[in-house]
Amino acid sequence: MQALASNAGGAHRPVMPDPRPYSTGASQSELRAYNERLLLTLLHQGGALPGSEMARRTGLSSQTVSVILRKLEQDGLVLRGESQKGRVGKPSVPMGINPEGLFSFGVKIGRRSTDLVLTDFRGGLRAERQLRYAYPQPDDVFEFIKTGIEDISADLSAEQQARICGIGVATPFDLWRWHAQVGAPKSSLTAWRALDPTIEIARFSPLRVFVINDATAACRAEHMFGASSRWRDSIYFFIAAFIGGGVVLNHSVYEGGMGNAGALGPLPSQRADGSNCRLLDSASIRELERLLNEADIDPRALWEQPQDWSAFAPQVDQWLEETACALARAALTTCAVIDFQAVVVDGVLPRSIRQRLVDRIREELPKLDARGLILPDVQEGQIGPHASALGAAAKPLIAQYLLDTHAGFTATS
Template sequence: MEDGLVRSISSGLSQKGVRDHNERLLLSLIQRHGALPGSDLARIANLSPPTVSAILRRLESDGLLERGDPVRGKVGKPSIPMRLAPDGVYSYGLKIGRRSAELVLIDFCGDTRHQRQLNYDIPLPDTIFDFVGAAVSEISGALSPEAVARICGFGVAAPFGLWNWPNTSDESDAAFQSWKDVDLRVRTADISGLPVTLMNDATAACQAEHMFGRGKEFRDYAYFFIGAFIGGGVVLNNSVFEGPQGNAGALGSLRTVGPNGESMQLVDMASIHQLELRLREVDLDPRQLWTDPDSWTSLSRYVDPWLGQTAQELAKAALSTCSVIDFEAILIDGAFPPAIREELVGRVRRYMATQDTRGLIPPRIEAGSIGAKARSVGAASQPVGTQFML
């Protein structure tokens, strides 16, 4: 046996299985660290240089890697860093949210090549699947046959138990019940003809941040995503942890106390839904929060108190989360403009300074970087990760 992972052949893996594992390892390292020459990859992966060279040639021939610009050192030949080929792989990602559905097609580097969005008051299955069918047909028609052949799968990000979303009318509650008999995987596969993966929407957002955003800076962290309802994700040892049922990091269910001392969940106190309710009380249309980013500034009279409440709740939730695992950081993102995100993070930091932290190591509070499309991008990244990464 050569070295490293190849030794696992003796444990019963086939030669091809080990080769695939080593390919995934190198692709994962390049995705995580950026372009790297073969010598660096061999050292980090604990594989021999000839093994790495052979794998890199194979991945380049398959169109998954491409050569970067030569890097000249003080002595010897220049090294050639290898990087992911953007056109090597594509993947669809669908986010089903409380106020909108979003479909994206991303490339191997996580960049969005195509994006379609549908806004609604209530997400009804037939409405969303009609949208998906039309969008997939339109996007596929704009691609070359070669590009279509490189679409590896279709990821779907949605809240688990869509029919349990809280609502304010019997009519909308009845509409949500229609999701009970819908198999998202089957319906999406029928439309796209692709293998389908399903993720919790907040976990998908965490996945996007981890693969393509600031998650690369931290080994262990908790992630909060604030949409119509707040959710979260957990990253341990540089991997998004989904749990045995895919529901790990359900941070929106953390307990908190309501304005009258009643027991409530974080989702009831720190979601954009709360801001929507404030706007409805003064006869303002809350849909502008989703369709007009500038409205967050023009509505500052209502946004500011919502920010204060949300920041206070997030500070308490961050410490509660860190009482279980001593995360080095808490990342916060959401479906709002970057300026609102930065203001929210700043307020959470200030509230953290006033909290009782006995027995805890306060984490860093940092802003996420993906923004509103984190859930759809994260959904699209799942087929890529499943088929090409470790």
């Protein structure tokens, strides 16, 4: 780390230089920063480890690891654990991520709500706010973000405020195109067409802003804080008002050259009557809203917290059956492109509904014609409704302090 970011009170956080493209050489200081990211990533993924084990896993010398860990400890990014005695040789001391080492804001701008969270360096949720609406209006959304950041920051110490490393913003691409799907007048979302969240947030916050697709952000949260990191390659489905997804390749979330990898909603699908449609038309909560409207039931009950869908079980059963069949077909389709080891399913769903959905996908998948393909495992996601906001908060941490296999040494945005 080459610099320190300070606030008016003199508190500071460590700053790493942006990485460089693979096609260029790297100076000694850049290689040192890379190794710092490497060790922080290892601790983030594997938990607390002694220096000897980190040296074994990374191929770095024990001396190099020791020097880096001392620097990371001085910067407040790692914590020294208790000595592990009773083994041959001198006791080993595990080092782990310091949750107070860094903080990050995460914002999810959705079609039905905007969520704001503050997380620590280990992904712990420190604060949250939510704004609900029929459809998003920029003035309301950014005033909510501004006020929320101010309120949450006011509850932090000067040291904690100085260690906030950025704001991640998760939002659907081309939000302005979705007016018909959210039941909004066409003109109501036009303002989003020319709007850049980075510029809007810069009007009231000096923090660095990182924008990411909302479903990709949810995939990042599951990969960093859930259980999907056990698989090298996986496909991720996140079921919200509209279904989206993400791709994990070589233990890293793949965003794609234009940031839209894993846009699974437009995949070809079928309705229960056999008619053709897109996956977002056959496997989104919006379809359950439609069923409730047809039964004269207010669909807003789907989004009330805590979630309880037991009052409309017949409609949920029908939606669940159709969604499971659609997702099984979609999962098999993706495996024709990349032989994913696992399909991970999460969403803004009650846990019991998510479990039933995954069970039905597991039942349906072997019934499909999979000749020439290897069937993946089907697993539940573990993050749930906060996934997009948590993944947005993870983006500044990854971009500035951790390694991203697919970013390489590319400069962050």
